[in-house]
Amino acid sequence: MKTVGFDLLKVSVIVTKVVIILYFMNSKLTFFTYQNF
Amino acid sequence: MALNSFSFVLIAVLAVLACRLWAPRLIREAVTLLLSFYFLSTYLSDGKQVALLCSFLALVFAVGFCKARSTSLWPATISFAIVISFWIGLFLLKDPDLFKSVNPFNGNPIKIIGISYIVFRGITFVLEVAPGDRLSLITFVNYMLFFPTLLAGPIERYQRFDASTAQQLLWEASGYQALNRVLNGFIKKFVIADNLMELGIFSMTAPGNDFSTPMLWIGALLMLTILLLDFSGYCDIVIGIAALMGFKLIENFNFPLMAKNLQDFWSRWHMSLGSVIQDYVFSPLSKVVITRMGREQQMYGIASIYVIAMVLVAMWHGTTWGFLIFGMLQGAVLFAIQIRREWARARAKALKIKFTGQQTAASLWFGRVSTYLFVSLTMIWWQGTVPEALKTYQKLAGW
Numbered sequence: 442m443k444t445v446g447f448d449l450l451k452v453s454v455i456v457t458k459v460v461i462i463l464y465f466m467n468s469k470l471t472f473f474t475y476q477n478f
Numbered sequence: 479m480a481l482n483s484f485s486f487v488l489i490a491v492l493a494v495l496a497c498r499l500w501a502p503r504l505i506r507e508a509v510t511l512l513l514s515f516y517f518l519s520t521y522l523s524d525g526k527q528v529a530l531l532c533s534f535l536a537l538v539f540a541v542g543f544c545k546a547r548s549t550s551l552w553p554a555t556i557s558f559a560i561v562i563s564f565w566i567g568l569f570l571l572k573d574p575d576l577f578k579s580v581n582p583f584n585g586n587p588i589k590i591i592g593i594s595y596i597v598f599r600g601i602t603f604v605l606e607v608a609p610g611d612r613l614s615l616i617t618f619v620n621y622m623l624f625f626p627t628l629l630a631g632p633i634e635r636y637q638r639f640d641a642s643t644a645q646q647l648l649w650e651a652s653g654y655q656a657l658n659r660v661l662n663g664f665i666k667k668f669v670i671a672d673n674l675m676e677l678g679i680f681s682m683t684a685p686g687n688d689f690s691t692p693m694l695w696i697g698a699l700l701m702l703t704i705l706l707l708d709f710s711g712y713c714d715i716v717i718g719i720a721a722l723m724g725f726k727l728i729e730n731f732n733f734p735l736m737a738k739n740l741q742d743f744w745s746r747w748h749m750s751l752g753s754v755i756q757d758y759v760f761s762p763l764s765k766v767v768i769t770r771m772g773r774e775q776q777m778y779g780i781a782s783i784y785v786i787a788m789v790l791v792a793m794w795h796g797t798t799w800g801f802l803i804f805g806m807l808q809g810a811v812l813f814a815i816q817i818r819r820e821w822a823r824a825r826a827k828a829l830k831i832k833f834t835g836q837q838t839a840a841s842l843w844f845g846r847v848s849t850y851l852f853v854s855l856t857m858i859w860w861q862g863t864v865p866e867a868l869k870t871y872q873k874l875a876g877w
Contacts, residue, residue, distance in 0.1 A: 451654050456663040466668040470738060 497723040517625035521591040539765035573797040656721035663714025671708035785809030
């Protein structure tokens with residue numbers, strides 16, 4: 442693991458970002474929708 | 479093939495593994511080239527595109543080869559003529575309606591993805607190769623069609639790319655940083671920018687939409703931020719993947735929203751394009767002005783070059799009247815900034831005080847906000863035709 446340069450925190454950061462990307466990508470999120478005021 | 483598709487991720491993983499696992503340069507280059515060909519092939523649909531692309535690559539390599547083999551000094555006029563012809567060819571190709579009577583693409587349009595970037599890489603290759611250089615065809619084709627940068631840059635320099643190809647990187651701590659950057663890029667582009675795009679003025683003024691004036695102002699003011707997230711996110715993905723493969727690509731953005739004036743903004747936004755224009759348009763023309771114009775006229779000569787450079791930058795994006803107007807507006811303000819700076823310098827000299835160019839915090843923030851507003855509002859010229867852009871301005875004014 443040392444040669445790869447990863448530790449648990451780094452792996453967690455990567456996994457979290459991958460989850461965020463897969464979940465929200467091009468999803469037209471509700472909190473990004475808008476009202477035409 | 480979209481960057482957020484499974485196919486692209488697979489290609490990127492294969493390329494990273496190939497570059498990391500195999501030491502011989504030839505194997506790494508061959509695998510990268512095959513993957514680049516595959517990536518490009520997903521955007522090609524007919525033989526004319528392939529023929530044109532192959533002809534262009536052959537022409538650029540032949541010119542570079544002749545230049546590298548020439549023993550005497552390579553005449554600058556030849557390079558200049560070649561670069562001008564590439565520019566003209568690019569304009570004619572991008573807009574088949576331009577100069578209809580002499581345009582070979584009129585009635586016979588050929589669209590090639592990322593052609594503006596490919597032509598610019600060709601220009602930098604022709605200008606950077608020096609007599610005596612050893613050229614490799616496979617490195618050259620890899621440089622021209624390198625799949626991470628094929629769609630929208632950054633516009634890498636040949637010598638840097640060649641140097642990156644020559645070295646074999648081992649997996650190290652930077653691997654995490656590169657992977658992290660790729661993921662940040664995906665979040666910026668595909669999670670934030672894509673979802674916000676409908677809040678930008680370009681979407682709001684699309685046919686069928688009718689938004690109120692306050693909404694249009696929000697769209698106009700958000701557009702620059704959305705485009706920054708979109709383009710810099712894409713660059714993060716590309717630069718990160720290239721870094722994982724062992725290539726250190728040129729950076730494209732340096733916090734452009736913190737620019738204190740328009741000159742500063744254009745030195746921080748799309749820096750790889752800016753550096754090409756700086757090296758091959760601005761600097762040579764500046765030399766001409768300094769050597770051939772009198773002291774009094776030099777200031778106006780240099781300032782005029784800003785207008786020429788910005789018009790070229792704008793027209794590179796598109797050959798519409800809107801882009802021309804955008805470029806002229808940017809150039810005119812850069813001209814004014816240059817004149818003002820020279821005036822302040824002359825005034826400091828007359829008063830016998832040291833010219834530092836320092837700003838107060840208030841003027842710094844005024845500069846940042848006004849630069850953001852100016853770029854945001856002039857960007858409206860990018861969309862559609864001149865009447866459409868004027869209509870958008872009319873709506874923003876509440877008329």
